[in-house]
Amino acid sequence: MGTSITQEQNASAATACLEAINARFEGTGITASVEHHSNAKKYAFVRMTCPPQHWIALAKWMRHDLGVNYCSMVTGTHFPDGPDERGWEVAYHFLRQPIQDQTPNTHHVIVAEELTGMDIPMEFEVFMPLAQGDSPSVPSIQSIWIGADWNEKETWDLVGIRFEGHENMHRVLNPHDSPEGFHPLQKQHKLRYHDHNEMYDDAQGFMRKPADEGRVK
């Protein structure tokens, strides 16, 4: 049919990316591996772990030499019970998507099965574990991918991870006058009233007291 990327193309692109990363960043503490999704078509992607001090170098290299032109997602996670070196984690998801047909009035139809090398779409996942503490921070990649701008704003707003060098950081989903230091996805903020029986015994909620009363702001 020719419309979809095949498993072989996907596997070869993933291996090529892995070899390039290993050749360029050997000995820096950046680790990379090829993983497979366990849903749908079990496609391969590249997973990396990167210490924050090497992040800008890796990001610029990915953008310019690996053709990763799309920053799709930035996720922060809080691990208050985790080990000392992993109290927070930032997970980035990137895509490489071929840009073609920039000239008007030329309609170049992509036959997916004929794509080779850097033109094959690929997915990248970068984990960045951060040490325990009150002020986790990572360098901002806003200047490399504009698409990271609002993703980083959201991650700071909801999780409280600071992005060094991010311009024009402000609240996006929470009210603009939220108290400083309030980031609802941190794990010390518990959801109230989610116990099933409690909800149905007291549907109106008049008698209800939060289970964590006095412990949450």
Place this chain on the structure above:
Amino acid sequence: MAQMWITMGPQHPMTHGLWTLRVKVDGETVVDTEAELGYIHRGVEKICESRDFTQVTPYCDRLCYVSAMTWANSYIYAAEDLLEADVPERAEYIRLISAEIQRLASHLMWLGAFGPDIGNLTLMTWCMRDREMFLDLLQELGGSRMHYNYPRIGGVKRDMPIGFADRVIAKTKLFEKRLDEYEMMLDESTIWLVRLQGVGYANAEEMVNAGVSGPNVRAAGVNYDVRWAHPYSVYDEIDWEPAVEKPTSVKGADCYDRYRVRMEEMRQSCSMILDALNKIPGGMNTNYASGDEMIFTKAPTRAPEGATGFSNYECTRGASQFYIQGGGDGRGKNPYRLSIRSPMFITIPFVAKTMIGYKIADIPAIMGSFDPCIGETDR
């Protein structure tokens, strides 16, 4: 003339939801803009941390009320990655059919809302009439009109009812003819062309770098569709071709290109539905009982700490992504962290910047052509 800021929204017909666009104008010309979001932030990501994996699906339905089926599917694929579930092929076909029907309904809602923005009220009534056909079909599957809670981790809730396939074929074929009627009305209307052509140029490379996805970049000639680039359902087994528009200017795609690409996408969805019905394993006029192994495989319900799931899904407005970490609730029954990437959350700030240099009267046309949905933006 002095410049001034004016506020459009949160209650304004242009917004297609609740958000604020602050516009700095010099006379009639837009010189700066600022988008403010977050008016209907419900905290879905936090709520999901206290729900088990099955209970999350209805919340994902409600992320976007015009394309509930695609959002639920998007979550289901991430959960299946996390829980390592196998899905029967018939269920994958049913998911594909339901997602494409939802895409038709969603694009019709977009066109119906876009028409009045431009001054064409007839379009709204026509689109609502045809959208109702497809909502009826989805209601047969999920049991409700808008929020279906239909896909399950490991399959789908129930099989297609007897006669469903015939109704799908009849309605899809009727709708293909009606698409021609739409084009006759719109492409020959001077008002439609004058308001859309040459307005709201957006360059392909800038859009990709800014994270815009889906029909909005395909209108600018970027042939990128998750359905072929990272095939997830049975999209590699059916005949189709991504709808890509060639830009008519070096400046990129204008509002008219974005309208064209969605019309073409609706045609593709119609042919995908018809092709999938012909190829579905087990036959289109068979009805398997709920829980039958043809449509459902039992999946694990717990995920260990450290396991992650990710899905990249072509939603109606672009690539929607879910990222889930397992091991919540101490026993792995809940997600520890569930993160939702909404295509519109990234697109709206970009669109606000593309308006600079155009007139105030062009703002509804530019904004509407990108198909904003605030339910998924604010989550």
